[in-house]
Amino acid sequence: MSKTLVASALVMLLAVPAAAATPGQGEFPPLPKPGRKVPLGKEHYFTYGFTHQPKLGTAVMRVEVFTQDGKRDTSFAIQGDADMPSMRGAHSSGPKPFALSNKGVYLLPVQLVMPGDWEIRFSFLKNGQAVLRGAYLFDL
Numbered sequence: 129m130s131k132t133l134v135a136s137a138l139v140m141l142l143a144v145p146a147a148a149a150t151p152g153q154g155e156f157p158p159l160p161k162p163g164r165k166v167p168l169g170k171e172h173y174f175t176y177g178f179t180h181q182p183k184l185g186t187a188v189m190r191v192e193v194f195t196q197d198g199k200r201d202t203s204f205a206i207q208g209d210a211d212m213p214s215m216r217g218a219h220s221s222g223p224k225p226f227a228l229s230n231k232g233v234y235l236l237p238v239q240l241v242m243p244g245d246w247e248i249r250f251s252f253l254k255n256g257q258a259v260l261r262g263a264y265l266f267d268l
């Protein structure tokens with residue numbers, strides 16, 4: 129095997145972990161704070177936050193997606209999963225699709241059934257592929 133072949137084989141091997149860096153199922157890194165612009169792939173960003181200060185009962189999570197030049201984008205499918213990390217699975221909604229409003233805002237009602245630590249896990253999908261996963265942790 130020539131040195132060039134060895135080198136290109138090495139490059140291919142090294143390229144695998146880079147491809148695996150896209151968060152997979154089960155990995156939900158913490159998101160920046162609500163209201164911040166969060167990069168979404170190379171061409172988009174999004175903002176998120178509750179429509180009102182959350183309290184016990186139903187709260188509505190709102191997500192807005194924009195292209196880098198600020199045009200609203202509704203081409204993603206977004207899922208949200210609310211749960212309490214300290215009692216994982218006890219109140220999990222399972223992944224639920226956000227609905228698109230007439231104005232192109234993604235909305236998801238979540239049931240906050242007890243005080244304590246909560247987490248909403250977001251999955252942003254395009255053509256069935258996860259572009260970004262992330263979690264919002266907050267106390268109620």
Ligand SMILES: [Cu+2]
Binds near residue numbers: 212215218242244
């Ligand atoms: Cu609980």
